[in-house]
Amino acid sequence: MARKAAALAPATAARKRKGGWASLPSDLTLLVAWRVLGADVVDYIAFRGACSGWRACTPSPRDPTLRNYWLRPRRWVALCGGDAVRPDDAGEITFLHTRTARCLRGRRLHRRLLVLLHKRDTTVRVLHPFTRAAVDLPPPVYHEVVRNRNSLLDMRAAVCAASATSIAVVVWFPWTPGVLCAVPFRHGWEVIHKEMKLGNTLPFQGRLYGFVRFSRQVVQVYPPNPPAGPLVAHVPDEFGNPFMWHCQYYLVEYGTHMLLVVRHGNVKREGTEPWQRSAFAMFRVDISDRWRLLPVTNLGDQALFLREDRCLSVSAKDLPSISSNSVYFSAPPPDNVIWHSLNDKSFERPTMFCKVHNLKERIRPSVRPFTIADHLLTYCSHREW
Structure with missing residues (x-):
């Protein structure tokens, strides 16, 4: 029996060597890779780092052209x-x-x-x-x-x-x-x-869209010279004057859709602060049907973060400290972060502004801890870096 066991040992080792990820059909390995990449490229990188067998039979995530969307950081x-x-x-x-x-x-x-x-x-x-x-x-x-x-x-x-x-x-x-x-x-x-001056912009599905500054026009910036012309949408005239400081336009990636958001003044609202007299109108831009603007009145579990540099849409299910069906935007100090509920149209200051830098040097330490809303709204404005 001992001699028989010894004879079987190499075969057992050989079977182990042939097992693992390398033993799977290539199309099945590719399917698993796509499932991992569907979550995030960081998970794909971590899996390759932790499992040598997986690393040996899957392609590197390092794309020298940076063109592959699935190999980019997402969210x-x-x-x-x-x-x-x-x-x-x-x-x-x-x-x-x-x-x-x-x-x-x-x-x-x-x-x-x-x-x-x-x-x-x-x-x-x-x-x-x-x-x-x-x-x-x-x-x-x-x-x-x-x-x-x-x-x-x-x-x-x-x-x-x-x-x-x-x-x-x-x-x-x-x-x-x-x-x-x-x-x-x-x-x-x-x-x-x-001659184009741009306001808020949005990279979307490989293209770049934006508002022409001090106008209601949404244009395709890149690729240039589209066959139908650069103008793709127009903010309805009843929503504010683009030359007024309290009227601002934003483009947001909202799931797989483009969302157009208008912040405008509302004379019917009362409030001691200018931002308390704001109102929001939202439209889903239907890029498949002549760029029609479809009104949106409820964001579900989503919250929008709006700044001129860039905008974000996040889920309150994923970030419990964020309120759903709401808009976070900025106002001049000391009211830096403003939260607006689309449910009851209320406004609130979730945090207070604390100036830590006078544009020359740091003058005081920051007040911590920062909220997720602080971080996300700051991310949307590169000048605060």
Whole structure:
């Protein structure tokens, strides 16, 4: 029996070596990979790091072109430290997943795809914060549109789809006319809109949409020159005057839809503060039917965070401290964060403003702990970084 057991031992070891992930049909392995990626690329990376068998039979998540949507960070937002310390000075940055409330801290990270601007030579880098894959682009500062180097401090940027295998980086400057675009491995930056001034914008399904500043027009910014023209939607005239400070327009990615939100004045409302006399109108933009605006009166379990830089839609089921069917927006200090319930039309200040920096130096420590609402609304305004 001992001799027989010894003879069977190598065969048993061989069967073990042939088992595991490598023994599965490739299409089944691919199906599992897609299921893991469907949640988030970080789960895919962690699975590869923890399981050598899985790592050996699945492709790397490091996409050098950054074009694959499924390999990008999704639903991750960067959190400001709150003490007026910029991420490149702190040497690290914390990311929050708005679906799971999971936090990850990246070290030696200057700043979802991230568009970085080098302080000295103004070169542009698009960086994946979790795989460290990067695409470099030439500096836009020497372009004729960027006449003032200081305007780079206000530069906005979005990553769009240039083709099936390449990204495009679109940049603009809120108070300077002109929109620039660069594609990796092509020469320099191209002016795609010379006289356009943009307000709130939204990267959506590989394209970039935005409001023309001081107008009711929603335009397709990238790709430029669409066959039907750049104008895709128009805010109804009855909702405020775009030249008034209390009238603001926003675009939000709402699930698989684009949501147009109007904040406007309401003379019928009473209140001692200007924001107490605000009202909101919301429309789902039907991109499949001539860009019709379909009124929305209830957000369900969702909450919107609205700032001019960018906007967010998150689920109160995933983040219990956030109120459902509500809007969070900003007002001038000391009323920095305002919460508005769409159920009873009430307003509330969930937090109080505390100035920690006078634009030259830190003058006092921050008041902690910060709320999730603080963090998400700060993320929507890059100037607060």
